[in-house]
Amino acid sequence: MASPTPESFKPLLKKLATDSISFTEEDMATSFEHIVSTDAHTPAQIAAFLTALKLTGNDEKAEYIAAAATVMRAHSVQIPGLDSIPTCDIVGTGGDGLDTFNVSTAAAVVAAGAGATVTKHGARSASSASGSADLLLSLNCSLSIHPSRLPALLSSSRFAFLFASNYHPAMAHVAPLRREMGFPTIFNFLGPLMNPARPTRMVVGVAKRSLAGVFVDALQRLGVQRAMVVRGKEGMDEISPAGETEIWELCDGRVKEYTVSPFNFGVKAHPLSSVKSGSPTNNANLFKSILATSTPSFDDIPEGVELAALKDWILINASALLVVAGQATNFGQGVTKAREAIEGLHAKAALDAFKKAGSEQ
Incomplete structure (x- = not known):
């Protein structure tokens, strides 16, 4: 051309x-x-x-989304030596308007502590109180680890965060236009699919039910081998801590649709008010407390938020990622492994290794 x-x-x-x-x-x-x-x-x-x-309506069609994502990934900053390391990711489309704790980022860290190799791709918040990058920055993590260092980091700690702004320089001139336009565009759907690490196992949350089949199709077109597309029935782009979640599971080229609740994971249900987001600093302190199995100070807990609810919510989302990553055979085993990763301080070690790698640059 x-x-x-x-x-x-x-x-x-x-x-x-x-x-x-x-x-x-x-x-x-x-x-x-x-x-x-x-x-x-x-x-x-x-x-x-x-x-x-x-x-x-072409912005919500799988073939167009996959074609756009393929170009965006081809023009992203490349990661040498990562082809031989199969990775996974857990991410949502955003836009559910529920303003909850950064559960996908927390679940990614915990899943890494439980044995999955996770390349979490994310950005700063567009509409909520705290995005994935905001949480990690508040945890004193550097978001600028050189791509050439990622394979060694993943081999040792199994967790890395790929800050979207660093890997997609072409987005710099698109972002101001998106803000001025004021309505969701295809880029809202591309975010979960633009991971330059090209993970082959993914958990993807969608806020709109109509997008579930679209994302399953797009993921297949992009070479993802196993995935769960999930939607909490409140319109949540995560597995819900409060009630039922619809799951479209892709495995061996087949798609299975079913519904789960916290009960299927062996944990209690918790209202959404108990997992609301605080500031990035609040969320970071709560997550540190969960990883260190300690009690946060009263000032760190936003009104209505419960530490036990946050932990259970992290466990069920980490469990789903462990299942698609092949580290657990079912949700119950996934929760058990995720809990052991927290209580054995393996999840904390994964985060600490990522933080240390950033400080050594």
């Missing part, structure tokens, strides 16, 4: 806006080549493209 330019972007924009039915996956990939390439677009063209995708 010739080098993309704003002029070569125009026919793609016209086709999407006036004949979206014939807009192909190849067209989508070529459009994203324009978006990620310097001087191959204007701000107005990107805004028009994202708006047309939204209005045509």
Whole structure:
């Protein structure tokens, strides 16, 4: 393909806006080549493209999401030597509006302590009180570990965090436009799929039920071997601590749909009010207390939040990740291994090793 330019972007924009039915996956990939390439677009063209995708509904179709994610990953900062290390990730699409504790990040650390190799991909908060990067920064972790050091880090500690801003430089010119547009775009769905480590095992949370099948299909197209797409019935993009969660499990090319509750994991149910997010500092102090099996100070606990509820919620989400990673055969065993990782201080050791690696740069 010739080098993309704003002029070569125009026919793609016209086709999407006036004949979206014939807009192909190849067209989508070529459009994203324009978006990620310097001087191959204007701000107005990107805004028009994202708006047309939204209005045509193509932003919620698996084939287009997978095509866009493939381009974004190809243009991400590459991680040498990681191909031989199979990894997993747990992530949500966001947008559930429930403003809860950073359970996926906490579950990732605990799962690493229990034996999974986790490359957590995330960013700072877009709409909630505390995003995954905010939590880790409040835990005094560096988010700038050089990619070349990640394979050795994963071999020793099994946990690494890949800060999206460091790995996707092309997003720098898209972010201001997304803020100005003021509505969700395809990038809200791409976030969970843009992990440059290319994990082959994933737990992905969706807030909208209609996205479940879309994400299962997209994950398959991207080469993910085993996954759970999960949605708490409150509209939560995590496994719910309070009630039922729908799960679409991908395994060996087949998809199985079922519903679970905390009871299936062997833990009590807890109301969402007991797992609300505090500030990043509050959340960090609570997580440190859970990892160190200590009691936080009263000031660290937001009103209504219960440490036991947070721990149980972390356990059930870590359990799901351990199952897809092949470290547990069922949810009960996953909870047992996750609990042992906390109580044996293995999860704390995984986080400490990641923190130490960042301080040695």
